[in-house]
Amino acid sequence: MVFKRLLGSLGVGGPSVDTVLDPGAPTPGGDLRGRVHLKGGSADFTVEHITLELVAHVEAEHDGGESEGAVVFHRQVVGGSFRLAEGEARSVPFSFPLPWETPMTELYGQDLGITLGVRTELGIAGGKDKGDLDPLAVRPLPVQEAILEALGRLGFVFKSADLELGHIRGTDQQLPFYQEIEITPAAQYAHQVNEIEVTFLAGPAGTEVVLEADKRGGFLSEGHDTVSRHTVGHHGVDRVDWNAEVESWMRQLVEHRAPHGSPSPYGSPSAYGAPSPYDSHDAYGHGAPHADKDHHHVHHGDGHGHRSGPGMGTAVAAGAAGLAVGVVGGMVAAEAVDEIGDFFEGDEEEEEGDEG
Structure with missing residues (x-):
């Protein structure tokens, strides 16, 4: 380069x-x-x-x-x-x-x-x-890759990704923007959810995973968003059954069930050493701050660390490849190339104008 x-x-x-x-x-x-x-x-x-x-x-x-x-x-x-x-x-x-x-x-x-x-x-x-x-x-980091791979194996499909300016309240976010990875729901959730957004906020001791679901409305109710948050560590990634772990997160998110307050095997919910804004709240997030981007409550995951499965961060499954490519994978890749060209060409034109 x-x-x-x-x-x-x-x-x-x-x-x-x-x-x-x-x-x-x-x-x-x-x-x-x-x-x-x-x-x-x-x-x-x-x-x-x-x-x-x-x-x-x-x-x-x-x-x-x-x-x-x-x-x-x-x-x-x-x-x-x-x-x-x-x-x-x-x-x-x-x-x-x-x-x-x-x-x-x-x-x-x-x-x-x-x-x-x-x-x-x-x-x-x-x-x-x-x-x-x-x-x-x-x-991606190994734990990020393992989570995305599990989503692919569970039937979720990559839709798009972008960077959003702003801060997710209740997190230890450091940068002035965050990444959203949009995925379409697996078949078993398609009747309940339009799409799901995944955000990773990594730090030295672990990664916060923020999940947001755009829920479909019912006959007598409007659609709405639900948000949950989970903290995972960087170590022992290959000893976690990520299919079971991620599936439990998705069930909580889609069914809007608050997790139980069992301790996380990954350590303190506040993975970065700073006091967690949720330490004084119960497992249901009562009194917890909202997420800035959509003004919804953020909850902790239950953090149950299933250890029975094989190491999944070392192999590329067909489902994971499907997550990466998605139903419009070729279009996404082509658009990305054009976007990069426009971005960098535009930067050069701006600088040349400044010099003139």
Whole structure:
């Protein structure tokens, strides 16, 4: 993965930058590695800093409708404070962890339609210039993959994925946006639910799984949304029967049954060390805050850790592949390619306009 740019603000003869990411897609919380290759210009320059920005294409809902834009969600200084001589070639290696809540862009090699980019900013002699955006691929954590694989095996099908600007109240969300993975319900739930949205909020000690169901209305009732939340750990993923675990979550969500207050085998409900806003409430979430995105109560899952099943995070089942591709998998992949092209081309046009 390469992007190269002559620093226009420095004029003709300025240094060029060629940033190369190591092959393979990292996971959230995993290290992003690569090298920034510099080529000196027609004079000596002092490089004050080399900074990498992580950028996401995010949707925002507001009173006027919806809008889309780019959000920088992480900046990392990877080098600087050196003299770049005229014509000198220099390579600066870098390695830094991605934010834990970095969205996944692919599942089993299938593009989910999420657009992330990396951009290099070079600060020289009191000025700075930014390079082009280039796509960044991120694969799911093992526990995220296991949950999505279980959903596929249970008959749920991937529909779409996007990034929503906002914060889910009652969670320890760190980024200014969250990822929603929309899935169509399995046959046994299709008469009760239109669609289900899955959000993962990962942290060092575990992952919060927020599930939201768009429930169908009945003869005398309108449709409404229900939300539940579950906390799982990063370790022992291959010892959990995820089919049984996820199916119990879905039954609770669809039937709107509050879980019992049994302790979770994954540890404290507040997986990130901060006090949970639900610690003082019962298992039914009475008095709990609402989720900002749709103003619904968020409940804890029961966290029953079924250990009887085989390790499911190591094999790709047909159902899981179905979740990744879905009934419109080819269309999703094609649209994702077009969206990435538009996003990065638009960024270049904006920067060229600024330089002009």
